[in-house]
Amino acid sequence: MQATITASRVSGRARAPPSKSYTHRALLAAGYADGAVVRHPLVSADTRATARAVDLFGGETERRDGDWDVSGFGGRPGVPDDVIDCANSGTTMRLVTASAALADGTTVLTGDSSLRSRPHGPLLDALSGLGGTARSTRENGQAPLVVDGPIDGGTVSMPGDVSSQFVTALLLAGAVTEDGIEIDLTTELKSAPYVDITLDVLDAFGVDASETTAGYRVPGGQTYDPEGGEYAVPGDFSSASYLLSAGALAAEDGEAVVVEGMHPSAQGDAAIVDVLERMGADIDWDTESGVITVRQSELSGVEVGVADTPDLLPTIAVLGAAADGTTHITDAEHVRYKETDRVAAMAESLSKLGASVEEERDELVVHGGDSELSGASVDGRGDHRLVMALSVAGLVADGETTIAGSEHVDVSFPDFFEVLSGLGASADG
Numbered sequence: 001m002q003a004t005i006t007a008s009r010v011s012g013r014a015r016a017p018p019s020k021s022y023t024h025r026a027l028l029a030a031g032y033a034d035g036a037v038v039r040h041p042l043v044s045a046d047t048r049a050t051a052r053a054v055d056l057f058g059g060e061t062e063r064r065d066g067d068w069d070v071s072g073f074g075g076r077p078g079v080p081d082d083v084i085d086c087a088n089s090g091t092t093m094r095l096v097t098a099s100a101a102l103a104d105g106t107t108v109l110t111g112d113s114s115l116r117s118r119p120h121g122p123l124l125d126a127l128s129g130l131g132g133t134a135r136s137t138r139e140n141g142q143a144p145l146v147v148d149g150p151i152d153g154g155t156v157s158m159p160g161d162v163s164s165q166f167v168t169a170l171l172l173a174g175a176v177t178e179d180g181i182e183i184d185l186t187t188e189l190k191s192a193p194y195v196d197i198t199l200d201v202l203d204a205f206g207v208d209a210s211e212t213t214a215g216y217r218v219p220g221g222q223t224y225d226p227e228g229g230e231y232a233v234p235g236d237f238s239s240a241s242y243l244l245s246a247g248a249l250a251a252e253d254g255e256a257v258v259v260e261g262m263h264p265s266a267q268g269d270a271a272i273v274d275v276l277e278r279m280g281a282d283i284d285w286d287t288e289s290g291v292i293t294v295r296q297s298e299l300s301g302v303e304v305g306v307a308d309t310p311d312l313l314p315t316i317a318v319l320g321a322a323a324d325g326t327t328h329i330t331d332a333e334h335v336r337y338k339e340t341d342r343v344a345a346m347a348e349s350l351s352k353l354g355a356s357v358e359e360e361r362d363e364l365v366v367h368g369g370d371s372e373l374s375g376a377s378v379d380g381r382g383d384h385r386l387v388m389a390l391s392v393a394g395l396v397a398d399g400e401t402t403i404a405g406s407e408h409v410d411v412s413f414p415d416f417f418e419v420l421s422g423l424g425a426s427a428d429g
C-alpha cells in the first residue's frame, strides 16, 4: 500500500497506542505466571507474534473486551509443536529465543526477511554458555534459529552495544532457571531504558532482578505472580513522538495537538518531550493527567544522542530537516540494526524530500532550513517507523508526498493514519 500525504495543518486531541515494549513483556510474563489479564495492551502485528509464541509454549492468549487474557504455560515453556514465526518483531525473537532455551527439547524460530537479517549472535552465544545450544541455521547469527534446552542458569559475558533485548531476554528467562543468570556486559549497554522497562514489569510480576556493577542479575527459582492477577500497559512514547512532532511542526495557528494517555513510565522515549522543548517547541506535559499539549513553533537544530533512545532517530531527523540550523543525531550506530538501517534510510529519504543530510557510521547530520522540503515519492522500506516519521515530514513538505509500504504501521501503531487524519491531516494510508 502507498500513503499519500499533502501539506496540511493539524489540531485536536488524540491518544497514542499502548506501549509495544510493555505489551511484549507483559504477555510473556503472564505466560510464565499461572496467567494474567493484560489490560489495555497494544494489539499489533509485533505483539501478536509474542502472543503466538506464548500459545506455542503451551499457554493460551485470548482477546477479550480490549484486554488480553493469558493462561500461563506454568513456569517453564513446553516444546512448541510448530516453528515460531516472529514476523517482523526483533523483541519477540530475542525474548522468545531465551524462553525457548528453558524448554526440554528443540524450538525453531524464524521471521520475515527483515528479521532474518538482524543480529542475534551474542544471545545465541550466551545461551550456549549457559548449557543449552542455540544456533543460526546459516551460522551467521541470523534467523532461522534452532534452540535446544533446558538451561540451568549461570554467568555469561556479553556485549551490550548490539541490542539491549539480549539482556531483557535473559532476565525474563533467568528468573525461572535453577541457578539464576548473572550477565556481565563487556561493552557499554545501548538502549538501556528498555532494560528498565523489563525491571519494571518483572517487579510488577513479583520477580526480583537488579543492576550490578558489571551488568544485571536475576536470581533463579522465582515465580511470576502479578498483583491482582492483572497488569495495565501504559501509553507508548515512541508512537506519541509522531503526533507530538506533527503538532510542533504543523499545528494550526492558535490551536494545539493534545496527546492523552502519556503517564510517566520507564520509557526512555519520553525524552521526545525534552528534545522538542530544546528545539524550541511550545510543549507542556502534565504528568499527573498524562496529557501533553504542543503548539506549532519555529524549531532550531540541536545535538541529540540516541544511545538510550534509538527509536526516536527517524522522528528527530524529520524535526531537524524542518528546523532552522543543524541537528546532530549522535551515538546512532545501533540504529542500523533495526527493521532496516534507519541511519542510511533516513539520510536517503530526507535527501529525496530536499533536505541536506550527511551520514556517518554513528551519526546523522541534518541541515535544516537550507531549503524548503518538497513532496516526493519515498520508500518506507518495510519499516513502520520510517513510514510514520516520513508522514510527519509530508505535512510540511510542499505539495504531495507518497510513501510506499504504509501498511507496515500495523507493527506498532495500526491506526496511525486514522489518528493523523483525525487531527485534520490530509493523510491517506
Ligand SMILES: O=C(O)C1=C[C@@H](OP(=O)(O)O)[C@@H](O)[C@H](O)C1
Binding pocket: 020, 021, 022, 091, 162, 163, 164, 165, 168, 190, 191, 194, 310, 311, 334
Ligand atoms: O526491548 C524493547 O522493547 C526494544 C528495545 C530497543 O531495541 P535494542 O535494544 O535492540 O536497541 C528498541 O529499539 C526496540 O524498538 C524495542
Ligand SMILES: C=C(OP(=O)(O)O)C(=O)O
Binding pocket: 046, 088, 089, 090, 091, 092, 311, 338, 339, 385, 412
Ligand atoms: C526496532 C523496533 O522493534 P523490534 O526490535 O522489536 O523489531 C522498533 O519498534 O522500532
